[in-house]
Amino acid sequence: xxxEPQKPDVGADEPVSVLERPTRRSxxxxxxxxxxxxxxxxxxxxxxxxSDNSQEAPxxxxxxxxxANMHVRLNVNGSNYELDIDPRTTLLDCVREHLHLTGxxxxxxHGQCGACTVHVDGxxxxxxxxxxxxxxxxxxTTIEGIGKPGALHPMQAAFVEHDGFQCGYCTSGQxxxxxxxxxxxxxxxxxxxxxxxxxxxxxxxxxxNIVSAIQxxxxxx
Amino acid sequence: MxxxxxxxxxxxxxxxxxxxxxxxxxxxxxxxxxxxxGTTLLDLMKLDVERPTQVIDIHRLPLDQVETIxxxxxxxxxxxxxxxxxxxxxxxxxYPVLSQxxxxxxxxxxxNMATTGGNLLQRTRCVYFRDPVTxxxxxEPGTGCSAIEGYNRNLAILGTSEHCIATNPSDxxxxxxxxxxxxxxxSAQGKRDIAIDDFFLLPGNTPERETTLNPGELITHVTLxxxxxxxxxxxxxxxxxxxxxxxxxSAAVVVRVSSGKxxxxxxxxxxxxxxxxxxxxxEAQLLGRAPDATAFRAAAEAxxxxxxxxxxxxxxxxxxxxxxxxxxTLATQTA
Numbered sequence: 001x002x003x004e005p006q007k008p009d010v011g012a013d014e015p016v017s018v019l020e021r022p023t024r025r026s027x028x029x030x031x032x033x034x035x036x037x038x039x040x041x042x043x044x045x046x047x048x049x050x051s052d053n054s055q056e057a058p059x060x061x062x063x064x065x066x067x068a069n070m071h072v073r074l075n076v077n078g079s080n081y082e083l084d085i086d087p088r089t090t091l092l093d094c095v096r097e098h099l100h101l102t103g104x105x106x107x108x109x110h111g112q113c114g115a116c117t118v119h120v121d122g123x124x125x126x127x128x129x130x131x132x133x134x135x136x137x138x139x140x141t142t143i144e145g146i147g148k149p150g151a152l153h154p155m156q157a158a159f160v161e162h163d164g165f166q167c168g169y170c171t172s173g174q175x176x177x178x179x180x181x182x183x184x185x186x187x188x189x190x191x192x193x194x195x196x197x198x199x200x201x202x203x204x205x206x207x208x209n210i211v212s213a214i215q216x217x218x219x220x221x
Numbered sequence: 222m223x224x225x226x227x228x229x230x231x232x233x234x235x236x237x238x239x240x241x242x243x244x245x246x247x248x249x250x251x252x253x254x255x256x257x258x259g260t261t262l263l264d265l266m267k268l269d270v271e272r273p274t275q276v277i278d279i280h281r282l283p284l285d286q287v288e289t290i291x292x293x294x295x296x297x298x299x300x301x302x303x304x305x306x307x308x309x310x311x312x313x314x315x316y317p318v319l320s321q322x323x324x325x326x327x328x329x330x331x332x333n334m335a336t337t338g339g340n341l342l343q344r345t346r347c348v349y350f351r352d353p354v355t356x357x358x359x360x361e362p363g364t365g366c367s368a369i370e371g372y373n374r375n376l377a378i379l380g381t382s383e384h385c386i387a388t389n390p391s392d393x394x395x396x397x398x399x400x401x402x403x404x405x406x407x408s409a410q411g412k413r414d415i416a417i418d419d420f421f422l423l424p425g426n427t428p429e430r431e432t433t434l435n436p437g438e439l440i441t442h443v444t445l446x447x448x449x450x451x452x453x454x455x456x457x458x459x460x461x462x463x464x465x466x467x468x469x470x471s472a473a474v475v476v477r478v479s480s481g482k483x484x485x486x487x488x489x490x491x492x493x494x495x496x497x498x499x500x501x502x503x504e505a506q507l508l509g510r511a512p513d514a515t516a517f518r519a520a521a522e523a524x525x526x527x528x529x530x531x532x533x534x535x536x537x538x539x540x541x542x543x544x545x546x547x548x549x550t551l552a553t554q555t556a
Contacts, residue, residue, distance in 0.1 A: 087225070087276075134227075195463075198465035199327070199330045
């Protein structure tokens with residue numbers, strides 16, 4: 001049984017329109033698609049120029065391995081999803097592009113920045129370095145699964161209270177890391193928090209406030 | 222990322238069956254990779270440095286236990302996560318050098334993913350190896366080494382050849398080398414036990430071959446011998462920033478002092494060698510001597526005697542010496 005991802009709640013006073021309400025995401029997706037089309041055209045012309053100048057026949061493409069989609073059942077934020085996806089799909093791309101849970105962010109895509117941090121069976125991991133189809137039977141939690149507007153996780157509330165972000169891009173990864181940290185064997189000092197959070201990079205440099213937010217929650221529990 | 226066939230397996234027999242060269246109709250299994258934590262493999266697949274046609278997911282094989290063995294040693298399953306290993310009571314109490322090394326590596330997220338077997342096979346961070354556009358003998362044998370005339374600040378000064386100066390990046394491997402670990406592997410042809418110092422190869426003329434692991438062989442577990450009673454051990458890592466950074470130089474020291482003399486000593490270095498670098502030269506300088514600054518400096522000098530520096534990494538010689546001296550000081554100081 002496949003489950004459509006939930007649509008975001010729309011308030012009753014929202015204007016009803018036959019046109020899709022533009023969101024930041026739909027806008028950026030279209031701009032991105034246009035960028036890809038232009039980029040492909042340039043790449044194509046470069047390839048043509050190469051073959052014009054070369055006496056050699058282009059190398060035959062090696063036969064691709066079977067890239068057939070694989071079926072997978074995933075449990076994300078307590079809901080079950082059935083998907084047929086390319087085995088190359090990372091857990092990050094799966095939750096963002098297939099489940100439309102876009103709170104999890106793609107930063108470096110190489111396990112260096114922590115923006116993609118999610119929990120697998122309660123442990124924080126870099127979802128960009130994990131294949132989605134290998135996670136059947138495991139409980140995956142994304143930022144959407146720990147709190148909601150009006151019912152924030154204490155860590156989310158603390159980040160708001162302490163101004164633990166500026167642009168916000170790293171924030172969901174920071175919060176997912178911080179929530180997992182609550183159950184990990186780290187010491188009590190600010191330095192311990194800094195060490196524990198070193199896998200989450202904040203380009204804006206909100207580190208001081210992030211540490212304050214995390215320490216407030218740690219002292220309360 | 223290139224396309225591949227993904228195999229999900231339930232036990233070791235299935236895993237080595239799929240990896241067996243004859244089973245998948247290939248001349249060799251160079252294009253088969255076991256996937257555990259994925260922290261190295263998927264990273265390199267995204268860069269097109271690794272292009273396996275078959276990937277075997279082993280992360281849920283029942284190889285995730287840390288247990289004592291007869292004789293007082295410990296066995297560590299290949300899929301034990303770095304964080305679980307570092308925080309395991311047996312490791313923290315009997316092999317603190319290993320716990321410290323693991324916790325000094327990568328980030329909390331990566332340590333939650335990375336496994337014991339995977340870390341043994343961690344690939345170098347040499348920027349040319351990671352960039353498929355530039356020549357690299359390790360990635361494309363015979364194309365040349367871009368690092369020797371290029372950016373080599375982070376690269377090796379011990380064990381290098383004219384074909385490769387790539388550093389082994391692992392912290393865990395350095396501690397395992399000082400602890401004289403044995404690596405246990407299995408394939409359709411049977412089982413083998415390999416001493417860790419024989420597991421890693423020098424680059425020589427074949428930098429693409431980093432270990433003695435044969436095609437189709439799966440690391441199943443690692444064993445550590447019983448700790449020497451009364452020993453103390455330390456892992457000291459020096460790097461450009463305080464956390465989440467690879468070593469410029471590191472030292473794993475296991476030492477015991479009896480009646481004022483060192484009667485057991487193992488030293489391994491990280492960040493400076495093409496492989497986790499056991500220094501028997503340094504050990505020879507220390508055995509039977511009093512643990513003092515003169516002996517420590519002599520050991521440090523001996524360890525770096527054969528160093529071969531490049532245009533940018535000459536600073537590592539003195540850095541590694543001081544790393545050894547400080548690690549020895551920490552491991553022998555009386556509280």
